[in-house]
Amino acid sequence: MRNYSLIVALLLSLIFGCKSHETADDEMLSQETKDYLDTVLSYVDSFPVNDGSALANLGYRAIYYGRNEIGNELIQLGISRMDSITGDQLRGLSVQNTKNGNYRQAIELLEEGMKLDPETVSRYYGWLLLYYYRDYEKALEILELHDAYTPDFNDAPMGEDIHYLKGLAHFQLKNYEKANTEFDTYISHLGNTHGEDFVDVYTFVQKGRSLAQLNRKEEALAAYEKAILYAPSCTEAFYFKGVLLAEMGQIDSACILLNTAKTLLAKGSKSSDNYVEYFHEIYWQDIDEAIKKFCE
Amino acid sequence: MKRLLFISFLYLFYFQNAVTAQDQFKLCDGVRTMPYYHPDITNTLNFYDIKKHFRADYPEAKFKKLSSNSGLITVQFKINCKGEVGDYRLQQCDLNYRLTEMDVAITDYFMSKTKELKDWNLGKDENGLIVNSHKFYSFRIVNGVLTEILPK
Numbered sequence: 001m002r003n004y005s006l007i008v009a010l011l012l013s014l015i016f017g018c019k020s021h022e023t024a025d026d027e028m029l030s031q032e033t034k035d036y037l038d039t040v041l042s043y044v045d046s047f048p049v050n051d052g053s054a055l056a057n058l059g060y061r062a063i064y065y066g067r068n069e070i071g072n073e074l075i076q077l078g079i080s081r082m083d084s085i086t087g088d089q090l091r092g093l094s095v096q097n098t099k100n101g102n103y104r105q106a107i108e109l110l111e112e113g114m115k116l117d118p119e120t121v122s123r124y125y126g127w128l129l130l131y132y133y134r135d136y137e138k139a140l141e142i143l144e145l146h147d148a149y150t151p152d153f154n155d156a157p158m159g160e161d162i163h164y165l166k167g168l169a170h171f172q173l174k175n176y177e178k179a180n181t182e183f184d185t186y187i188s189h190l191g192n193t194h195g196e197d198f199v200d201v202y203t204f205v206q207k208g209r210s211l212a213q214l215n216r217k218e219e220a221l222a223a224y225e226k227a228i229l230y231a232p233s234c235t236e237a238f239y240f241k242g243v244l245l246a247e248m249g250q251i252d253s254a255c256i257l258l259n260t261a262k263t264l265l266a267k268g269s270k271s272s273d274n275y276v277e278y279f280h281e282i283y284w285q286d287i288d289e290a291i292k293k294f295c296e
Numbered sequence: 297m298k299r300l301l302f303i304s305f306l307y308l309f310y311f312q313n314a315v316t317a318q319d320q321f322k323l324c325d326g327v328r329t330m331p332y333y334h335p336d337i338t339n340t341l342n343f344y345d346i347k348k349h350f351r352a353d354y355p356e357a358k359f360k361k362l363s364s365n366s367g368l369i370t371v372q373f374k375i376n377c378k379g380e381v382g383d384y385r386l387q388q389c390d391l392n393y394r395l396t397e398m399d400v401a402i403t404d405y406f407m408s409k410t411k412e413l414k415d416w417n418l419g420k421d422e423n424g425l426i427v428n429s430h431k432f433y434s435f436r437i438v439n440g441v442l443t444e445i446l447p448k
Binding site for chain 1: 385
């Protein structure tokens with residue numbers, strides 16, 4: 001039902017509709033892309049091929065449906081036909097490329113967007129580099145840059161506290177002291193303004209993991225307990241606390257927690273995301289391996 | 297000699313069919329080709345096992361000795377509504393996200409390991425129709441060391 005995809009793409013593109021043109025015989029396009037565009041024009045001959053936004057949007061939709069090369073050619077052609085473009089528009093055009101694994105094309109658009117509007121684009125870029133690219137050094141660099149625009153304000157790029165995000169990046173880089181400091185900054189700030197129970201519960205899990213790495217075991221246990229206090233079905237907190245207790249030699253207590261984690265996971269209590277794996281994500285195999293190692 | 301001819305025939309027959317099977321991969325008509333997250337498609341292996349699948353045979357010591365051994369390798373592929381997999385494509389960039397070509401031994405490893413993944417649980421659209429899907433795995437490699445497997 002490629003035709004259906006085209007029609008959907010067309011309808012969306014026509015929202016931007018301005019001028020119409022009959023052909024798009026541009027040298028930038030491969031034969032495959034020209035054929036694609038010809039098919040589009042055969043369905044809607046008034047498609048505005050000279051409207052850069054409409055072309056770029058058509059390209060974006062093509063990428064959404066897995067037509068990566070065609071989509072990116074159309075985006076480039078569309079950009080070349082726009083009178084002007086904002087950093088945020090370039091950011092928007094990058095999104096589906098990241099989601100399809102077209103990293104080079106996505107970063108190229110984002111870097112151009114950063115040149116035009118770093119304050120807006122960095123809000124997304126740092127978060128993206130952390131979760132979708134696992135590029136921790138560069139993520140930190142962009143998150144720091146974004147944070148510096150509003151020094152007295154706790155930003156929340158893409159809805160997540162910037163100190164939590166920086167803490168995650170430091171954790172992945174094994175900078176556990178810095179990670180712990182960032183998690184604490186987030187916890188104390190939100191704790192003061194709204195109450196500690198408003199803090200994303202996985203902050204306590206990640207804080208516990210940082211403290212465990214720093215060999216501050218009692219404090220780590222306290223952090224996991226906070227997570228369980230605020231989210232009694234937090235499988236990950238039970239798991240990480242169970243593993244730490246086992247490493248501390250408290251096998252009976254550890255095994256109770258690990259089996260609780262197993263039960264919770266079986267009931268579907270698992271932190272996961274549609275697009276990427278979380279840093280604190282655990283699987284039934286992790287729990288089974290811990291039970292096998294410590295409890296059998 | 298007869299035996300050799302017979303083996304040659306089998307070899308040709310097998311690979312001819314293998315090539316044909318790859319060439320014959322076709323998306324299903326009448327349904328859209330959707331990204332892996334909408335509707336969600338999964339493999340019978342969860343991501344824990346998939347990471348293990350890619351890491352288990354990864355010849356790190358060998359790849360650390362190669363010269364072009366840093367960057368991101370992405371293997372994109374499609375799954376049709378019958379669960380057949382094909383249209384494999386390779387993308388590469390360096391750690392600064394610029395076009396690069398890593399050693400073919402590394403790219404071949406990830407391409408062949410990705411092709412070993414079968415048994416996809418397919419997604420349905422809002423009309424209950426099983427859709428075609430597109431999916432990818434990416435691998436961040438630093439000096440031959442496999443540091444990250446993406447996205448999930």
